[in-house]
Amino acid sequence: MSKVSIGFRGWRFEEDDVFDERGDYRDFDEMPDDASARLRRLPALMDRPCDACYLLHGDDDTSRNTPAAVYGEPRAEVLLCAEHEVDFYYWFLEDGGEQYRGTEQLQEAFREWFADGGRAPDWYDGPEHVATDPEETPNPDIPDPEIHNVELPEDEQAGIDLRPEMEGADDLDLDLDADYPTSDE
Incomplete structure (x- = not known):
């Protein structure tokens, strides 16, 4: 494996x-x-930019590079272009970043280090990567959402309630038919 x-x-x-x-x-x-x-x-x-490029250039799309690497935990990840990946490796392996391994603080800690001027020295190359042709990677078998769209009369359509069930909700004194003021009143 x-x-x-x-x-x-x-x-x-x-x-x-x-x-x-x-x-x-x-x-x-x-x-x-x-x-x-x-x-x-x-x-x-x-579609997100490299975190380091974003810190340097903000919303200027022409100056930002496309990410090539992702590190960290989902929703607290660091996205990096090839140019800035070496900075991340230096920070992580040589400048204390490893203490954030597996934590949601990794993203914020790297961003702070980089925003404060942290960079890899010129002599630091970082690790080598072995690349595989992306054309050889199979495409995921994701079903087309359009096949599930069926035009049904409104009275036959099933509703899906995505809100979690709230215990004791039946005991609350709520008047769902009440007219509430709006911002234009």
Whole structure:
């Protein structure tokens, strides 16, 4: 069993956890929770800028690089272009960043270090990476959401309540038919 990166360098997945015997992606519910959470997070990261570039250039899209690597925990991750990945490695391996391994504070700690002028010295190269042709990576078998769209008369449509059930809600004195003031009144 080997480890692979998907989409970005950094997050590593056990090949057998993510791919089945045919080399296709497993269903999310067949994967370990950590692998599933990271894979589900990847699409949201694809259009975000490199964190270091964003700190340097703000919203100026022309000066920001596309991320090549992701490190940290889902929703508290650090996205880095190839140019700034070496700064992250230096901070993490040589300048105290390792203490944040596996914590949600990693993102904020790196951003603070970088914003305060932290950079890798010119002599620091960081690790070497082995790249695989992205064309050889199988596409996930994600169903087309349009196939589930069925035009039904409104009275036949089923509603889905995504709110968690609240214990004791029936005992509350709520008048859901009341007219409440609006901001334009």
